[in-house]
Amino acid sequence: MIVKKSIDVSQPLTEEQIKMLEALKDRSIVFDEDCPELTEEELSQFERVSGDRLSTAVRREAI
Numbered sequence: 001m002i003v004k005k006s007i008d009v010s011q012p013l014t015e016e017q018i019k020m021l022e023a024l025k026d027r028s029i030v031f032d033e034d035c036p037e038l039t040e041e042e043l044s045q046f047e048r049v050s051g052d053r054l055s056t057a058v059r060r061e062a063i
Helices: 015-025 040-044 050-062
Strands: none
Touching: none
16 A cells, blocks of 8 residues: 655644654665666666756746
8 A cells, every 4th residue: 555645845844744754764665576676787877857957947046
């Protein structure tokens, strides 16, 4: 079962959110056939895409 939570990053965390994150801190990752563990080579193939969008948004605000 997937549980989805939304956190408004502009607001301080609630006590409930802090407790939830603390409970998850030491939980191990469970890999399966839909989400297998990646090798170092596979991980190295990821590229950051958010940097370009962020710099574009900042430029738009500055102009």
